[in-house]
Amino acid sequence: MIVCRSAEEIDRLARVNALVARVLAELRTVVAPGVTTADVDALAEQRLTEAGAVPAFKGYHGFPATICASVNEQVVHGIPSARKLVEGDILSVDLGAKLEGFYGDSAVTVPVGRISREAESLLAVTAEALEAALGAVKAGARVSDIGAAVQGHVERHGFSVVREFVGHGIGTKLHEEPQVPNYGPGGRGPRLAEGMVLAIEPMVNMGKASVKVLEDGWTAVTKDGSLSAHFEHTVVVTAEGCRVLTRAPQAVAS
Numbered sequence: 001m002i003v004c005r006s007a008e009e010i011d012r013l014a015r016v017n018a019l020v021a022r023v024l025a026e027l028r029t030v031v032a033p034g035v036t037t038a039d040v041d042a043l044a045e046q047r048l049t050e051a052g053a054v055p056a057f058k059g060y061h062g063f064p065a066t067i068c069a070s071v072n073e074q075v076v077h078g079i080p081s082a083r084k085l086v087e088g089d090i091l092s093v094d095l096g097a098k099l100e101g102f103y104g105d106s107a108v109t110v111p112v113g114r115i116s117r118e119a120e121s122l123l124a125v126t127a128e129a130l131e132a133a134l135g136a137v138k139a140g141a142r143v144s145d146i147g148a149a150v151q152g153h154v155e156r157h158g159f160s161v162v163r164e165f166v167g168h169g170i171g172t173k174l175h176e177e178p179q180v181p182n183y184g185p186g187g188r189g190p191r192l193a194e195g196m197v198l199a200i201e202p203m204v205n206m207g208k209a210s211v212k213v214l215e216d217g218w219t220a221v222t223k224d225g226s227l228s229a230h231f232e233h234t235v236v237v238t239a240e241g242c243r244v245l246t247r248a249p250q251a252v253a254s
């Protein structure tokens with residue numbers, strides 16, 4: 001069953017997702033050569049805890065950390081470690097939190113120092129694919145319209161969409177119905193309705209679409225070793241489109 005949330009529930013979802021967005025924005029600023037993914041994870045946990053929130057991923061099916069930190073060919077679910085980031089890496093940071101009984105979820109892929117033009121293009125196309133997906137959301141549209149928008153944008157640029165991992169409904173559980181694949185065709189699946197809350201999260205590979213999971217049981221990597229990017233927003237479906245709950249706070253002009 002897909003839940004449509006009340007105004008009061010959406011207020012709570014807005015608060016936890018705004019927190020996730022704020023912390024993710026801060027994490028971006030500390031990503032640099034020499035920083036470890038465990039450093040980024042520790043800051044994330046500290047900020048969530050200070051805000052009275054609980055990390056959503058830590059302990060989820062045994063996942064050991066607050067963020068998923070996926071470097072280069074790692075697609076999603078990378079485990080933070082003592083690995084030092086180096087100039088030219090790309091780092092996908094996925095952050096989930098629980099506050100007031102509701103979950104927030106968002107992800108970004110961040111360049112480490114200067115990155116190649118190809119990597120810049122991968123990040124730009126994946127971020128644009130997420131925006132294209134948001135543009136497909138409104139009451140009355142179908143779930144697969146979202147994936148069709150992602151796939152169309154990604155494949156026009158010569159990259160490929162990961163099939164094995166999908167977006168999801170989110171609310172009082174981290175993962176709720178419906179599943180939100182990042183590929184089409186459109187016009188299929190459940191019809192969207194006002195008040196549904198979705199985490200939409202394209203994962204895009206520079207090379208082929210295939211992925212495999214490493215022996216740690218978590219880290220998904222591209223089979224061909226090509227770079228992979230991941231961007232995610234949590235949104236509420238509205239009559240006209242959607243309200244994005246995880247937009248990064250605007251920098252305050254001084």
Ligand code: MG
Nearest residue numbers: 094105106107
């Ligand atoms: Mg996520």
Ligand code: MG
Nearest residue numbers: 105199201232
């Ligand atoms: Mg998610």
